[in-house]
Amino acid sequence: MSTDTTQRRWMGDTGQPVSLQSTRSRTGERIIVGLLWLCGAISILTTVGLILVLFIDASAFFREVSIFRFFTDTRWQPFGGLENGHFGVLPLLMGTLLVTAIAIVVAVPLGISSAIYLADYAPRRVRKVLKPTLEILAGVPTIVLGFFAATFMTPVLRAIFGQTVDIYNAASAGIVMGIMIVPTIASLSEDAMSAVPRGLRESAYGLGATKRHVATRVVFPAALSGIVAAVILGIGRAIGETMIVAIAAGNQPSLTFNPFSQIQTMTAYIVQAVAGEAPRGSLTYQSIFAIGALLFLMTFTLNFIAARVVRRFREVY
């Protein structure tokens, strides 16, 4: 379609009264809509691609190493080959869960307190500064946070707790990761709290409740579904986080609850294996897809649960 005709139709100077018929899609228009549809369809292709890629290479891995062995062997020593190696995912899973647990212990109280403060306490001027600051924190690249965990948080922990803290440890990575997800939890929880209607707050005040009681016993429970969803999304981010743990938590898979010892998470293993540039088709290459598939399943499930929580437990005002 030449711009000239478009221009004429647009200007309505074809000499004819514009008929309603002309709004039906013409060929050019249909092509454009088709192209736009393709843009949207790429997102579906991405998901299909993700699932195919992960599960094809993962299933190649599971033809060599049985799923039973994968989930019951308590050692992860993948570089010894099929005979001498051990392919138990539990130490990696344990590492991921340990770091995630530390992160959540840090992030949930801080995130929810910040949300309550922002929603009901902060004066407008403070809010105007605080929200962008949290956005900046959320925008700090994770490689920078990894640097901070390794070169600042670990020395601090070692200064406090002494040599029991390994150079690489779960605690420093977990704490920094917790700070990283504070903005996620705070902003999503605050959205949920701000959505609680004013009337509920006003009626509680009318009954003589104090500000604290309104915040903790009226607004908090009313916004609980949103807050739970925020926390679940935070957990999902912690599980999938890579660079902080790759830099600060170490590369030694171990089944431990000790936050000060060196561990390896699922994501950190993927980075370590890739750093060796494993050739395609090798067992190491396939193993990162098996781990990746597990990671994808875990985060997908968490996102799904979060969406369900919001829908099912939403308070109807």
Added chain:
Amino acid sequence: MAVSTPQRSAEAAVEALGSSRRRVARERRFAGLLVVSTAVAVAVLAVLLIDILLDGAGRLNWQFLTSYPSRRAEQTGILAGLTGTASLMVLVAAMAFPLGVGAAIYLEEFAPDNRFTRLMEVNISNLAGVPSIVYGLLGAAVFVYILGMGRSLISGAATLTLLILPVIIVAGRESLRAVPRALRDAGLALGATRWQVTRREILPLAMPGIFTGTILALSRAIGETAPILLVGALASTRFSNEPWNLLERFSALPITIYGFVTRPQAEFKEEASAAAIIVLMVVLLIMNSIAIVLRNRAQRSL
């Protein structure tokens, strides 16, 4: 749960009130606790920035910006990473912007209300929650091997494009939605087709918002490490990356930093990496400032 209705909890709240002086003290303590917990995150951010400046500012000089990585700490530099990041930014913008805006326009202006559309919408919000390292696995398998693009600049850019596409689509839809409905109706009533209305009325008004979202998404892309590490970005290339050398191996600032921080010597692990981080953060700061300026202008014009 005991807190089933807000009304009942309000009543319980009133019953639980103690004497007024204790009450005031408790109120204060609670408010103080909130302020302190909120301040923790802000304080950590401040400490982080100060720590990086202290470690890195001394190492930052022209030679550092214009040298390739070297085994000697005093000669090393970030030129490969800097040019790689610039090339990635250009390529990712060139791919992600049209695709993301196209998808946003489709979903907001044209999509019929059917199952496929809903599938697309759910799918986009799900993709936003997929960890970035998983996109790296996708890129490593699809772009590097299946499409035969190898461990190259274009594989890295394509991977990052897929990663930020959901962000751009969501931001694009929001700015399209902010354009008043009456404008669409007016255009259609004058006999314009849907595409004419979109192209000439809606898009120009939504553009500043779309740019803001795209720049923010781009700044996320260039801060990412794991996905491009998986498609083969190198910390130690000794050549610059130009955006037209699509099939060459590449580096990027976050990868350079990763290369520094994983070395044992403090000159690399702390000083060089902090200096490179300062550069990365300055780049991000510039991008975010542009985005904020655009956002303010957009808010004024609507």
